[in-house]
């Protein structure tokens with residue numbers, strides 16, 4: 628679109644896309660994994676991108692937003708032109724924030740196919756989230772939790788936090804017991820006992836027991852009222868951002884409705900627990916081990 632690139636017999640097209648990953652190809656080329664506004668998840672070859680001094684090298688870095696001109700190839704399309712729209716230099720000076728942003732890219736790869744159904748919307752959300760992470764105005768872990776919840780919402784996997792997924796009783800501080808990955812929500816004390824029995828005896832709740840046996844993982848994880856509240860706050864903020872089309876406004880909303888500040892040590896612990904819980908849920912639902920955040924434990 629708009630560019631005069633013409634070679635007889637070769638169809639070209641433009642994509643505005645976030646680079647969400649790269650793989651080496653052959654001696655000097657790179658496969659770039661893109662999430663584009665126009666087509667969602669898309670792979671293409673960046674020829675010569677691994678040659679020293681190649682002008683494609685910097686442009687094909689993950690988390691860069693580019694406007695690509697692609698030539699349709701037999702199996703993979705070829706990048707013929709690439710104009711960088713955003714490279715987020717601030718992000719690359721803060722390893723913690725960079726790690727979270729790379730996790731956003733990993734999420735985009737893992738769920739890219741499903742998210743492509745709403746490509747333009749997700750492209751906006753992802754671009755905003757990376758930019759917001761780069762700006763550094765908000766605790767990165769909290770922003771990460773909100774982004775996870777936004778992605779889960781778009782996938783139709785939003786965790787149920789208002790009532791028990793076992794008996795439908797309203798969730799309150801005194802009856803909350805756990806979060807169940809298979810059922811995707813909170814479970815009360817009674818239901819947890821029932822589920823655990825089923826999980827152990829492979830009888831009462833066969834589906835959960837089967838999954839647990841197959842995956843070798845816990846399906847229900849304990850949930851404290853404080854972590855539950857943290858999840859509700861983050862989910863509310865992520866829904867607000869989905870409605871407002873603007874993560875900045877959502878942040879204002881979250882802080883006005885009692886969001887935690889970075890200085891609050893207890894809040895940091897709750898946040899870490901909530902993040903771990905949602906990471907487990909995402910890994911469970913995707914059947915994939917998410918790797919990006921592992922770096923954080925070494926910082």
Ligand SMILES: [Zn+2]
Pocket residue numbers: 791792793794795796814815816817818819
């Ligand atoms: Zn229940």
